[in-house]
Amino acid sequence: MPTLEIIDLDIAVKDRVILRDVNLELERGKVSVLMGPNASGKTSLAMAIVGNPMYRVLKGRILLEGEDILGLPIHERVKRGISIAYQSPPEIRGLKLYDLLNLLAERRGVRRKYVEEVLHLLNINSQLLNRDLYVGFSGGEKKRIEMVQILISRPKVAILDEPDSGVDVDSLKLISNAIRTLLREGTAVLLITHYRLILQEIPADPVYIAIKGRVKECDASIVQIIEKCGYGCIERGVCDVV
Amino acid sequence: MSYEPNWMKKRRDLARSLINRLPEPKYGVHIDLDEFLYEAKKWYRVETIDDLPPEVREVLNRMGLFSRNSAIQVDGDIVYNELRKNIPDGVIVENIEAAIRKYPYIENYWFKTVPLSLNKLTAINAAYSRGGFFIHVGEKVRLKTPIQACFLVASSKYAQLPHNILIAEPHSEVHILTGCTALTFTAFSLHAGLTEIFVKEGARVIYTMIHMWPPGVHIRPLKGVVVENGGEFISNYVLLRGGASLQAFPTVILRGRAATTSTRSIVIGTDSTDIDLGKAVYLLGEKSSARLISRAVAMGKSNIKIRLKALGKAHNVKAHLECDGIIVSDEASIKAIPELIGHSKNAELHHEASIGKVAEEQLLYLMSRGFEPEEATALIVRGFLDPSGMGLPKPLERQVRAMVKMFVEKAL
Numbered sequence: 308m309p310t311l312e313i314i315d316l317d318i319a320v321k322d323r324v325i326l327r328d329v330n331l332e333l334e335r336g337k338v339s340v341l342m343g344p345n346a347s348g349k350t351s352l353a354m355a356i357v358g359n360p361m362y363r364v365l366k367g368r369i370l371l372e373g374e375d376i377l378g379l380p381i382h383e384r385v386k387r388g389i390s391i392a393y394q395s396p397p398e399i400r401g402l403k404l405y406d407l408l409n410l411l412a413e414r415r416g417v418r419r420k421y422v423e424e425v426l427h428l429l430n431i432n433s434q435l436l437n438r439d440l441y442v443g444f445s446g447g448e449k450k451r452i453e454m455v456q457i458l459i460s461r462p463k464v465a466i467l468d469e470p471d472s473g474v475d476v477d478s479l480k481l482i483s484n485a486i487r488t489l490l491r492e493g494t495a496v497l498l499i500t501h502y503r504l505i506l507q508e509i510p511a512d513p514v515y516i517a518i519k520g521r522v523k524e525c526d527a528s529i530v531q532i533i534e535k536c537g538y539g540c541i542e543r544g545v546c547d548v549v
Numbered sequence: 550m551s552y553e554p555n556w557m558k559k560r561r562d563l564a565r566s567l568i569n570r571l572p573e574p575k576y577g578v579h580i581d582l583d584e585f586l587y588e589a590k591k592w593y594r595v596e597t598i599d600d601l602p603p604e605v606r607e608v609l610n611r612m613g614l615f616s617r618n619s620a621i622q623v624d625g626d627i628v629y630n631e632l633r634k635n636i637p638d639g640v641i642v643e644n645i646e647a648a649i650r651k652y653p654y655i656e657n658y659w660f661k662t663v664p665l666s667l668n669k670l671t672a673i674n675a676a677y678s679r680g681g682f683f684i685h686v687g688e689k690v691r692l693k694t695p696i697q698a699c700f701l702v703a704s705s706k707y708a709q710l711p712h713n714i715l716i717a718e719p720h721s722e723v724h725i726l727t728g729c730t731a732l733t734f735t736a737f738s739l740h741a742g743l744t745e746i747f748v749k750e751g752a753r754v755i756y757t758m759i760h761m762w763p764p765g766v767h768i769r770p771l772k773g774v775v776v777e778n779g780g781e782f783i784s785n786y787v788l789l790r791g792g793a794s795l796q797a798f799p800t801v802i803l804r805g806r807a808a809t810t811s812t813r814s815i816v817i818g819t820d821s822t823d824i825d826l827g828k829a830v831y832l833l834g835e836k837s838s839a840r841l842i843s844r845a846v847a848m849g850k851s852n853i854k855i856r857l858k859a860l861g862k863a864h865n866v867k868a869h870l871e872c873d874g875i876i877v878s879d880e881a882s883i884k885a886i887p888e889l890i891g892h893s894k895n896a897e898l899h900h901e902a903s904i905g906k907v908a909e910e911q912l913l914y915l916m917s918r919g920f921e922p923e924e925a926t927a928l929i930v931r932g933f934l935d936p937s938g939m940g941l942p943k944p945l946e947r948q949v950r951a952m953v954k955m956f957v958e959k960a961l
Contacts, residue, residue: 359917382921440932456918
């Protein structure tokens with residue numbers, strides 16, 4: 308049984324349907340990739356899975372280890388084991404990163420030593436820990452700290468929304484290491500990305516493509532095709548892989 | 550009434566003759582000032598802080614202000630004062646009645662920053678004031694640790710009217726920490742202390758106030774500050790609980806060249822409290838500058854008004870006013886009332902204000918980390934009210950943070 312199964316899902320924002328008939332499976336200890344042009348609905352799918360109420364599910368089911376979680380609010384889904392690394396997390400003034408991580412660790416029953424290992428893995432120094440959450444952080448720092456939170460949460464399902472965008476090569480390697488750690492711990496990962504570079508670090512299969520309001524499952528070779536001719540050829544139907 | 554010099558008696562007589570001819574205070578909900586008692590039972594002095602009545606110790610403990618190295622006034626009487634034992638040469642700390650007898654020059658500072666005839670309340674304070682502290686920091690004396698004083702209302706119907714005077718001589722530095730509160734079951738009482746602060750050339754005064762008032766108390770603190778050349782006045786105000794109603798509109802007069810002031814307020818509105826709080830800065834000295842920042846959170850059925858005013862009347866003055874508010878409950882409200890008045894062609898006066906609910910994006914973010922909506926709201930509100938920008942000593946900053954956490958979580 309897949310860890311997470313999405314069946315015939317339609318997603319809307321306000322009155323506009325973003326995606327229709329989405330079917331997708333995430334397996335324990337494996338990475339599935341979701342790619343697609345800008346505004347194709349990738350983040351909408353991520354938000355619908357975590358239960359952001361601004362993204363309405365019009366029909367379909369989301370099963371976590373066989374249990375339908377659609378009726379659960381966002382914080383309950385997290386407690387059941389779904390975690391997300393945001394593409395652009397918000398600043399929260401006055402909330403120290405150190406305090407947030409401590410609270411998360413406490414809730415998950417995670418030992419201090421493990422938190423220290425995670426911070427070391429993602430090269431987070433004590434100066435960052437004492438700062439207000441994301442206030443004045445660089446893009447790479449934000450992405451790494453999102454990964455820290457994911458690892459501390461020890462989720463069954465991790466949705467990583469473009470963890471590789473806007474980061475330098477060193478940060479990319481650290482983030483890749485973090486994803487490998489997740490996989491070793493048995494987490495099912497949905498990796499949303501635009502770039503092939505991270506896929507050279509992290510083996511992923513299958514690849515899902517969001518395009519024209521649909522999500523299609525492809526084999527990994529689609530990544531090379533997209534890199535060669537862009538999403539345009541898929542949209543125009545030139546490419547028949549999808 | 551203890552011995553008072555003639556000048557004082559005359560001013561009290563004058564004030565008494567004015568009370569019924571003067572207008573009510575301009576701001577704040579109306580309270581009938583004739584309903585209060587201006588005399589209360591006598592509280593006797595204790596030798597050690599442990600001899601204070603348990604209910605007094607308990608409430609000071611709750612505020613984190615139970616300190617041996619402090620002075621404590623209950624109703625009209627100073628019951629404990631250990632300040633004198635720990636202050637360096639060149640600093641006077643006395644209760645105001647004793648100081649008036651010892652130091653005739655106090656007459657020159659009495660009602661010099663706030664007009665006695667401003668309104669009925671100032672006249673009442675002038676007529677019936679009892680208690681308060683006189684602090685005089687000598688030239689170039691710099692105190693490393695804050696001087697701590699607490700004012701506690703214990704008797705129902707009593708009007709607590711201390712009169713405090715602080716004089717910081719040229720190039721001196723002092724941090725005053727005051728805590729004001731009342732016993733939990735004090736019903737219908739008034740705290741209307743007057744504090745006059747004189748910051749002389751190049752001196753630096755930090756004045757931190759922590760207020761926590763139970764629902765029966767009306768609070769009308771009065772304050773006037775005068776800052777001379779190159780002087781600096783920093784004010785921090787933390788309101789954890791606003792009693793039945795609270796109104797304050799202290800005035801800072803930047804009289805000297807390059808005089809500066811910065812003030813930060815953290816205001817928590819809970820229950821049905823009515824808070825009308827502000828500050829006025831008069832920039833009269835060339836190159837004087839002011840920065841007033843206020844952050845308010847309205848919960849329950851509280852109403853909060855924040856009035857910030859800057860008047861620039863000299864060349865090259867600058868003022869920045871900032872007021873941010875978060876409304877957590879549909880029954881609560883916040884009104885920001887900034888006022889900028891320029892009387893000089895090169896005065897730079899700015900204000901920013903924002904009022905809204907807790908940012909949805911932040912709320913969802915924390916909920917997606919597994920926090921319940923109430924927990925997420927509390928984390929955001931606590932962050933919004935974080936005291937780290939106040940420049941408080943670290944132990945005090947931790948204490949304020951802990952108190953804000955406790956009050957926000959309790960109110961939510």
